[in-house]
Amino acid sequence: MIEYIVGHINYWLIVAIMMVGLYTLMSRSNLVKKLAGLSMFQTAVILFYVSLGKVTGGTVPIISEQYSLYSNPLPQVLMLTAIVVGVATTALGFALVIRIKEAYNSVEENEISAMDEKE
Amino acid sequence: MEQLTILLIVIPLMVAPITALIPSEKVTWLLTLIVCLISLAISCYILYEVIDGSHVIYELGGWRPPWGIEYKIDSLNAFVALIVSAMGCLSCLFAYRSVPDEIEEKMIPLFYAAFQLCLLGLLGIALTGDIFNLFVFLEISSLATYALISMGKNRKALTAAFSYLILGTIGATFFLIGVGFLFAASGSLNTADIASRFDSFKDMQLVETALIFMVLGIALKAAIFPLHSWLPNAYSQAPSTVGIFLSATATKVSIYVLLRILYDLYPVDYWVNMLLPQIMLSLGCVAVIYGSYRAWQQTEMKRLLAFSSIAQIGYIVIGFSLVSQLGLTAAILHLFNHALIKSTLFIGAGILLYRANTTELGSLRGLGRDMPWTFAAITLAGLSLIGVPGTVGFVTKWYLLEAAVEKGMWIVVITIVLGSVLAIGYVWKIVENLYFRSKRKVHIQDVPSGDSAIAITPKTMSAALWIGAMLCIFFGLNTELSFEAASSAATALLKQ
Numbered sequence: 001m002i003e004y005i006v007g008h009i010n011y012w013l014i015v016a017i018m019m020v021g022l023y024t025l026m027s028r029s030n031l032v033k034k035l036a037g038l039s040m041f042q043t044a045v046i047l048f049y050v051s052l053g054k055v056t057g058g059t060v061p062i063i064s065e066q067y068s069l070y071s072n073p074l075p076q077v078l079m080l081t082a083i084v085v086g087v088a089t090t091a092l093g094f095a096l097v098i099r100i101k102e103a104y105n106s107v108e109e110n111e112i113s114a115m116d117e118k119e
Numbered sequence: 120m121e122q123l124t125i126l127l128i129v130i131p132l133m134v135a136p137i138t139a140l141i142p143s144e145k146v147t148w149l150l151t152l153i154v155c156l157i158s159l160a161i162s163c164y165i166l167y168e169v170i171d172g173s174h175v176i177y178e179l180g181g182w183r184p185p186w187g188i189e190y191k192i193d194s195l196n197a198f199v200a201l202i203v204s205a206m207g208c209l210s211c212l213f214a215y216r217s218v219p220d221e222i223e224e225k226m227i228p229l230f231y232a233a234f235q236l237c238l239l240g241l242l243g244i245a246l247t248g249d250i251f252n253l254f255v256f257l258e259i260s261s262l263a264t265y266a267l268i269s270m271g272k273n274r275k276a277l278t279a280a281f282s283y284l285i286l287g288t289i290g291a292t293f294f295l296i297g298v299g300f301l302f303a304a305s306g307s308l309n310t311a312d313i314a315s316r317f318d319s320f321k322d323m324q325l326v327e328t329a330l331i332f333m334v335l336g337i338a339l340k341a342a343i344f345p346l347h348s349w350l351p352n353a354y355s356q357a358p359s360t361v362g363i364f365l366s367a368t369a370t371k372v373s374i375y376v377l378l379r380i381l382y383d384l385y386p387v388d389y390w391v392n393m394l395l396p397q398i399m400l401s402l403g404c405v406a407v408i409y410g411s412y413r414a415w416q417q418t419e420m421k422r423l424l425a426f427s428s429i430a431q432i433g434y435i436v437i438g439f440s441l442v443s444q445l446g447l448t449a450a451i452l453h454l455f456n457h458a459l460i461k462s463t464l465f466i467g468a469g470i471l472l473y474r475a476n477t478t479e480l481g482s483l484r485g486l487g488r489d490m491p492w493t494f495a496a497i498t499l500a501g502l503s504l505i506g507v508p509g510t511v512g513f514v515t516k517w518y519l520l521e522a523a524v525e526k527g528m529w530i531v532v533i534t535i536v537l538g539s540v541l542a543i544g545y546v547w548k549i550v551e552n553l554y555f556r557s558k559r560k561v562h563i564q565d566v567p568s569g570d571s572a573i574a575i576t577p578k579t580m581s582a583a584l585w586i587g588a589m590l591c592i593f594f595g596l597n598t599e600l601s602f603e604a605a606s607s608a609a610t611a612l613l614k615q
Contacts, residue, residue, distance in 0.1 A: 025285065025289075031281065034285060038285060038288055038289070041289070041292060042288070042292055045292055045296055045299070048296070049299050052299060052302070052303050075299075075302070081251075082295065085255065085258045085262075088258075088262055089258070089262065089284065089288050092262055092266065092284065093281070093284055093285075096265070096280055096281045096284065097281070099269065099277050100274075100277045100278060100281060103274035103277055104274065116275055116278065119275075
């Protein structure tokens, strides 16, 4: 059991980061904090992919006669794209928060929905 | 020939940045229309090529699958691409007069650029045969969608876009987790490759978890009950053009992804025993009743239509969770038919918004008598939504009922009938307010004096509306064309 937990320590940590992100996202009413939570949640998935590609004892995937065991480079390549997507999402989210702040003069979700209901 | 498929992606991708740089609203509109028309022509041609069950295969950069990204187009891919590009054309036609009215002048080039990117993303989802590539296109279309929704006039559009951004990103990330699990189990991202080697790794727990993550993530994007909360606000607050395009395509394409995952990526007998069809069937039934009921409660036309979309998605979910050739055909057919009906109705709502500057049903009373042609087209589309014989809505409901009876699912039959009765209720609400209520002076807000906007419906808008309404009737009477495409797609999905 202990061996199972220690052997998968990277996954446990990633799940922990993911849950912290999701919890922040759901529990905070401040829109900026929500975006921070979302960003953490995405980062956890990126870490998950990167740790998938690690092969114990494997080297960097450059063909050489001395080595026969390589780590899988594909997940890292995929995650470059996912990082770009994540940055774009966060940037768009912040742009929306700025517009919301201009329009409602608040970034608290509960205040904003109260204003929406009054209309 | 194969090169044509990639043009569907490359053309909008190249034109969108150019569009963003051109300062003229007319030129940007024209560019967008040309892009949509070229996409429509190419997807028609591809559908014609593959409808007999053959494939068009394109390997990106000449890398052989499973290493490279492969576009393997069968009739379902082509059918969905056709829906997306046809609806792009229709909303673009409508946009000519609507966009300058609703969007600041300096934002218009950016609006059209985002519109093209959204089209590109949706087409990409429809064509790609690589699940990670699919995620990237999903995010391209979603990011463009968030930006488009936030351009709505009302400040509520901003909050609608923000909550869609949060939920949409969660959905896409869930999908990404699922892809990661499946990649860990199979070592591949190519749909055909995973499907062909499925037996070698199907005993891993990971594969089941991957399925759940992917289905959950996509169900969120497809607004399947109870994951629909973002949809009503997003559709009703978005600019009219965006509302038309999204209601006709965004959820449909997500449903298509769900079909691919369930019927193509995973073998059918793998998930049939997982309670998944029963769960989805019951969710579909609840969605039909709940969506129709909430639509009936609404007093604002666009929100009413948005809730009705949730109900219609329910019908599609019912169709494909019956797991039969007929049910699947009905579901795929309804993708097309509902896209037609809902875009026509949203065009109608857009015209009312343009003329009267409101879509509150209470303020629109009696307006139908002033605008008989618009009103007639809205009524035609409304009848299709109910499922009156002779319209497209009837065709799908008929096949859906047949599929449910074939399986002996009487509760589903009752649900479909009840849903139609409720649909009569909410369509009647529109008709009653527009035509039968005594006329009230329309509130005119923010219309500059001497503006003729209130008096005449622009020709491009009427044209878009009537093309939509006529197609609703045409495909209702002339079912062979769409039925052949849908049943060929269903056959392609089921033969494994």
